[in-house]
Amino acid sequence: MPVSPATRDLCRSVFASDVIELAVMALGTYTGPDETWVHQAAIRLSEGELHRLAHWLDEAERNSDTFRWYASEPANVSPEMHRFAVEFTNALMDKDVPKPPGQQ
Numbered sequence: 001m002p003v004s005p006a007t008r009d010l011c012r013s014v015f016a017s018d019v020i021e022l023a024v025m026a027l028g029t030y031t032g033p034d035e036t037w038v039h040q041a042a043i044r045l046s047e048g049e050l051h052r053l054a055h056w057l058d059e060a061e062r063n064s065d066t067f068r069w070y071a072s073e074p075a076n077v078s079p080e081m082h083r084f085a086v087e088f089t090n091a092l093m094d095k096d097v098p099k100p101p102g103q104q
Contacts, residue, residue, distance in 0.1 A: 003027050007039045014048045022050055030057045032064065041071035045086060055093045 003011075003024050015023045027039045038060045046052035060067040070086055073079065 003039060004036050007036060007043070010040055010043050014043050014046070015050070016048065019050055023053055026050065026053050026057060029054075030060060032061050038067070038071075041067070045070060045090070047090065049090075049094075051097050052090055052093050 007027065008020075008024060011020050011023045011027075023043070027042070030038055030042070032038065038057070042053055042056040042060060045056045056067065056070075059070075070089065074082060077085075
């Protein structure tokens with residue numbers, strides 16, 4: 001299924017203009033249920049970083065329950081703890097991103 005117009009709009013509001021089409025192509029790799037919801041949740045969780053988007057989409061396919069916990073507002077933890085968990089997970093993803101020479 002193609003990416004919905006609302007999802008494209010969300011990409012435009014979250015990603016830098018030079019990577020919007022890459023983000024849309026990445027969204028096309030998700031083949032599980034609730035495509036539009038998963039796409040939009042992954043975009044929000046990625047906070048505009050393509051490598052994070054890829055990780056979140058992969059998690060949605062491999063472990064949908066875990067993805068749904070991160071993508072929703074779970075009742076079993078405080079909003080602050082949930083936000084910390086998202087930030088911590090995103091920071092772990094950032095550790096694996098190669099840095100250009102001179103930015104080490």
